[in-house]
Each structure stands twice: as C-alpha cells, then as structure tokens.
Amino acid sequence: MNKQELVDAIAGKTEQTKVITSEQLDALLEIITKSLVKGDTVQLVGFGSFSTGSRAARTGRNPRTGEEIRIAAAKTVKFTAGKAFKEAVNKLDKVRK
Template identity: 45%
Template structure:
C-alpha cells in the first residue's frame, strides 16, 4: 500500500473526500515526525510505538572497490509493534 492507496482507504472508511483524507493523514504524519524530531516517543495503543535511536559511527565497505569507508553516526526512526498488532498478524483473536 502506498500513500495514495492509504488516502483512498481512509476516505472510503470514514466518508471523507480524498482532499480531506489527505489533510488528515498529512497532519498525523507531521505530528509523528515532529515528536520524533524532539526525541519523544509516539505511542499508539494497540498499534505500536514509534521512537528514535542512535546509530553509532562504524566502518563499512564500498561494494564496488572493497575500500573501507567511515559511516557517520546518525539518528534513525524505529517502530515496535504492540502485542495486539502482533496477535492480529499471527491470527490470534
């Protein structure tokens, strides 16, 4: 599913126009991004937790030449699914 599919699904499920569904989805994604940028977690009950973590600097390899390169430290987004989502994916009621 891509963003256009998600917009169409939300619009149909809630009875909104696609323009209104687009605004709603954009607002949710913006709120999640803003919270992650400040280092806070976003907890959605029954769905999961979005958080950030630090990735340490490390040495990697250029796949074309095999030469060693330094990969800089960075922050990455992480998602941990809730138990309810895991159960749903695995067929539990």
C-alpha cells in the same frame, strides 16, 4: 499499499472526502515527525510505538572496490509493533496457510 491507496481506504471507511482525508493523514505524519525530532516517543495503543535511536559511527566497505570507508553516526527511527497489531498479523498469516 501506497499513500494514495491508504487515503482512498480511509476515506471509504470514514465517508470523508479524499481531500480532507489526505490533509488529515499529512497532519498526522507531520505531528509524528515533529514529536520524534524533539526526541519524544509516539505511542499508538494497540498499534505500536515510534521512537528514535542512535547508530554509532563505524567502518564499512565499499562493495565495488573493497576500500574501507567511514560511516558517520546517525539517528534512526524505530517502530515497535504493539501486541494487538502483532496478534492480528500473526492470525492473518495463519489463515493464509
């Protein structure tokens, strides 16, 4: 599902226009992004949590040449699925089998 399909699905479920739904989704994503940039965790009970982590600098290899390269340290975004979300996905997986 891409962003437009998500907007269409939300608009259909909430009976809002696609324009309003798209603006609300953009606002939600912007708020989550700004919170993570500040170092906060965003918890959506029943769905999951977004947080930041850090990845240390390390040495890697160029797959074409085999040459060692230095990979810089970086911040990462982590998502941890909530219990209800995991259970719903696992229940769906069992139904498909």
